[in-house]
Amino acid sequence: MxxxxxxxxxxxxxxxxxxxxxxxxxxxxxxxxxxxxxxxxxxxxxxxxxxxxxxxxxxxxxxxxxxxxxxxxxxxxxxxxxxxxxxxxxxxxxxxxxxxxxxxGGPLRTQPQLRFRLTVEGNLPMDTRIADQPAFRLVGHAARVPLVHEGVNPHIQQHVTALPPEEHLRLKDLGDTEPAGLLAVSDDLDPDRAEGSELTYLHGVAVSPGAAVPGDLDVIDVAAGRWAVFRTSGPYPQALQTAWAATATEWFPSNPWRLRPGPEIVAVLERAADFSTATCELWLPVEPSVQ
Missing domain, CATH: 1.10.10.60 (Homeodomain-like)
Known part of the structure; x- marks a missing residue:
C-alpha cells in the first residue's frame, strides 16, 4: 500500500x-x-x-x-x-x-510533495477477526451529523442523549443478530473523510432481514459480505479512535484486505457507568485486496 x-x-x-x-x-x-x-x-x-x-x-x-x-x-x-x-x-x-x-511576492503557503515511508510499528497486536456476515438490517434512530475526527462528537452525543432511557431498552430487545448490542453506525461518509463533512449516524441494533421493524425507526439495509472486526478496550472514545486510525497505518498495509463501500459500525460490548471506558468492536466492511 x-x-x-x-x-x-x-x-x-x-x-x-x-x-x-x-x-x-x-x-x-x-x-x-x-x-x-x-x-x-x-x-x-x-x-x-x-x-x-x-x-x-x-x-x-x-x-x-x-x-x-x-x-x-x-x-x-x-x-x-x-x-x-x-x-x-x-x-x-x-x-x-x-x-x-x-x-x-507573497504570502505563499507551500504544499510540499508528499512521500510515504514505512515505519516500524505494530508492537501491540490488534485483536482482529474476519467475519462472513449474511445480509442484515440496521434499525434505529438516524440523523445527519458532521464528522469529528478526535474526541466526543457533540452532535452525535446530543442525538443519542435526546432519546429516552426506555427507547434504548426497546432497541436492545429488537436486536437479534451480529453485530450484537447497541450500535453506533456511520454511513454515507464523504469518500475523503474530510473533517466537518456530513454523514448519516444511526443509533440502533442489527436485525435479521425478516424481522418485524416498528414503523417509527430508520432502516439501513446491509448486503452480505465480509467484515474486519477490531476489538478495543480502554478510555472512550480515545481507544476506539486510536484503533480506527491504526487500521489505516498498520492493519490494512500488512494484510490482504481493502475497504469496500458500506456502513462502519461500533458495537459497545461493555462500558463504565459514566462511559469513561468501554470495550467495543469496530466493524469495517472489507474484501480481498487481490480479486
Missing amino acids: ISALNRLVDLVEESLGGDFDVKAAAKELGTTEYHLRRMFSSLAGMPLSEYVRRRRMTVAAAAVVRGEEGLLSVAVRHGYGSTEAFGRAFRAVHGAGPGDVRRD
Missing part, C-alpha cells in the same frame, strides 16, 4: 495542469477509489482532493511570482477556465489573490 500511495503522489504531479482522475489512478494501482481515498486521508491527514488542490496552487504560485505570462495563461495552464475561478482557488490556499502575490 505504501508503494501504491507514492505512485499516487506521482500521478498527482503528472496531472497538475488539468483534472486528476482518481478512478483511473485507482485502477492503475490495482485497488478501488473508495479504499484509496480512505487510506490517503488517514495517512496524509488531509483529503486527497485537498492535497491535489494545494499542490496545484503551489506550482501555480511559482508561475504567478515569476511574472513571465499573464494570469489568464497561468489559470488555463493549471486547469481553470477563467481568472475568477483561478483567483478563488488561489486565495483559498494562499490567503491572497494572484494579483497581490505577483505584486508583493
